[in-house]
Amino acid sequence: MIKVDLRNSIIEALPELELIQNNEYKEAVIDIWEETYKKSEWARLEDVPKNNKVRAYSNVQHTRSVTLQAIACAEIVENIHNIKVDKDVLITSSLLHDISKVFEYDNNGNKTNYGKMMQHGVYSVSKAAEHRLPLEIQHCIVTHTELSKVMPQTIEALILHYVDYLDSDLLSHVLHLPLALKR
Ligand SMILES: [Fe+2]
Numbered sequence: 001m002i003k004v005d006l007r008n009s010i011i012e013a014l015p016e017l018e019l020i021q022n023n024e025y026k027e028a029v030i031d032i033w034e035e036t037y038k039k040s041e042w043a044r045l046e047d048v049p050k051n052n053k054v055r056a057y058s059n060v061q062h063t064r065s066v067t068l069q070a071i072a073c074a075e076i077v078e079n080i081h082n083i084k085v086d087k088d089v090l091i092t093s094s095l096l097h098d099i100s101k102v103f104e105y106d107n108n109g110n111k112t113n114y115g116k117m118m119q120h121g122v123y124s125v126s127k128a129a130e131h132r133l134p135l136e137i138q139h140c141i142v143t144h145t146e147l148s149k150v151m152p153q154t155i156e157a158l159i160l161h162y163v164d165y166l167d168s169d170l171l172s173h174v175l176h177l178p179l180a181l182k183r
Contacts, residue, residue, distance in 0.1 A: 007034050013045050013060050014095060016067045025092040028131040032096060036127070040102045048102055052109045054171050059101045062167055067094035069163040074156075083155060090156040092133065093140035097160060100124045121145050146180070 010033045011017060020026040033045075042048050049055040050062040074085035100123035104115030114123075125141045140160045143152040152158045169179045 006037055009045060010034060010037070014064065016064060016071075016091060016095060019071065020088055020091050020095075022088045022092075025088055025133065025137075028128075028133055029092055029095050032099060032127045032131060036099050036102050036123075041107070042102060047107075049105060049109065050168075050171060051101065052105050052111055053177055054168075054175060055109050056175060057171050059098055062171070063095060063098055065167045066097070066160070066164050067091055069167060070094045070159050073159050073163055077155070077159075085155050085159065086136070089134070089136045089140065089154075090159060093137050093144075093156065093160050094163075096124050096128055096133075096137075097121070097141050097144045097164065098124065099127065119145075119147050121148065 007030065010030055014029075014033070017026055017029060020029070037045065046058045046060050048059040050057045050059055054062075070090050071087065074087055074090055077083045078085055100118075100121060103123060104112060104118075104120065106112050121142055121144060125138050128138050128141055136154060136156065139150075139154060140152075140157040142148050143150050143157045144160050144164050146165075152161045165180055169181055172179050
């Protein structure tokens, strides 16, 4: 991978970074993406697929879509229900929630050993903790997946959980893949 301009390419690939008001959170997100991709085998950010079945859409696309849907949802519940949402916590969590996919899948669309042996999201939350991001952000990341035994316990965690499944199922639907939606 050409890693020289990695930091710039992360900032370019994720324009939603600019929506984070807290500079420490924003720098932590960029640092985590940079450290993760530096260690990875992937040539370009956009080469990492959403997952091993949804390969037509990249992890970057999914991350951006989830982040923007989360912001839209936050604005609606604030305006209509007068429920306060911490947008910095929500945006930071959204941009980090699936960073572990860099290590969970290989170039051939297979799960890596890491992906088989480690629960989805564990790497992402460990990086958030390493970078001293607050518990509220770690909570959103760890509860975004139904694999977590912990249920979302904050407004921000609920929003991320549902918009992540919404975006995932929208992509599965257009690709004629089974939905995660339970009946
Ligand atoms: Fe996701």
